[in-house]
Amino acid sequence: MADWAYVAVGFAGSGAVVGGYALALALRIRRLRARPGDRRRP
Amino acid sequence: MTRRLLRLYPGDRALLVAAATLLAAGWAMGLLWAPPDRAQGDLQRLMYVHVPAAWTALALFTTAFAASLRVLWKRSLNADHLALASVEVGLMFTALTVALGALWGRPVWGVWWTWDPRLTSTAVLFVLFCGVLAVRRTFEDPQRRAMVSAAVSVVAFAMVPIVHWSVVWWRSLHQGPSVLRLDGPAIGGSMLATLLVNAAAVTLLGGWLVMRRVRLARLEMRAENRRLRARLAEVPQLAGISPRELRG
Numbered sequence: 001m002a003d004w005a006y007v008a009v010g011f012a013g014s015g016a017v018v019g020g021y022a023l024a025l026a027l028r029i030r031r032l033r034a035r036p037g038d039r040r041r042p
Numbered sequence: 043m044t045r046r047l048l049r050l051y052p053g054d055r056a057l058l059v060a061a062a063t064l065l066a067a068g069w070a071m072g073l074l075w076a077p078p079d080r081a082q083g084d085l086q087r088l089m090y091v092h093v094p095a096a097w098t099a100l101a102l103f104t105t106a107f108a109a110s111l112r113v114l115w116k117r118s119l120n121a122d123h124l125a126l127a128s129v130e131v132g133l134m135f136t137a138l139t140v141a142l143g144a145l146w147g148r149p150v151w152g153v154w155w156t157w158d159p160r161l162t163s164t165a166v167l168f169v170l171f172c173g174v175l176a177v178r179r180t181f182e183d184p185q186r187r188a189m190v191s192a193a194v195s196v197v198a199f200a201m202v203p204i205v206h207w208s209v210v211w212w213r214s215l216h217q218g219p220s221v222l223r224l225d226g227p228a229i230g231g232s233m234l235a236t237l238l239v240n241a242a243a244v245t246l247l248g249g250w251l252v253m254r255r256v257r258l259a260r261l262e263m264r265a266e267n268r269r270l271r272a273r274l275a276e277v278p279q280l281a282g283i284s285p286r287e288l289r290g
Contacts, residue, residue, distance in 0.1 A: 032261040
């Protein structure tokens with residue numbers, strides 16, 4: 001049973017990391033597309 | 043909302059659908075179909091996420107190396123975007139590999155981490171490619187940033203064969219190669235099939251993430267150029283000069 005807990009954490013954790021990264025990319029792409037003027041000044 | 047968030051091009055979408063389908067099949071095979079290992083029991087199923095992540099990371103660092111050579115040869119900013127994307131996604135998969143290895147090592151080896159040749163060389167590889175991203179942040183000029191980070195990537199790539207051969211060259215707690223062997227794979231047919239399906243899925247997923255990251259890099263460069271153009275327009279003597287001309 002303990003073995004399956006490690007397996008579950010491994011599979012779910014992998015999904016969460018890759019899914020989180022893909023979501024972060026999507027949000028950053030959307031932010032740049034949403035503001036074509038990009039009014040921010042450094 | 044989801045459609046707006048993803049807003050995928052047809053090529054992106056096909057790759058994502060293929061990766062997701064293969065991954066669903068691979069995970070089902072890994073969790074339900076493949077038999078448990080005789081020595082490690084069900085824990086060995088972690089191999090189906092750990093090994094594909096490791097292979098994909100090494101493949102992406104190899105892609106970054108090839109793109110970096112092109113940057114150094116042709117001064118191509120497109121190749122620089124590919125190199126950046128491959129390094130960033132490769133680092134994500136390397137971190138995942140190390141975390142999954144720790145999760146697997148704790149019950150099997152009794153420790154989360156040990157200074158074993160394979161683990162240590164992977165840690166050095168991770169730090170070196172983190173260095174590539176750090177170096178990128180120190181240059182504002184895209185051309186210089188591309189050239190310097192390409193040079194660092196080429197140096198960092200030297201660790202890739204060392205990571206691969208570490209289990210052969212030195213005495214290692216980590217198991218040796220079990221698929222890429224001259225005398226054929228050392229794992230059973232159903233386990234091998236499951237591993238290969240998962241490896242194909244994660245490779246496609248890695249490719250999709252790289253495509254998305256390249257797209258983001260292009261958008262970032264356009265935004266950077268727009269900002270620069272707006273600042274140039276504020277200086278009468280420089281109005282009309284393009285960012286590219288200014289960078290010369």
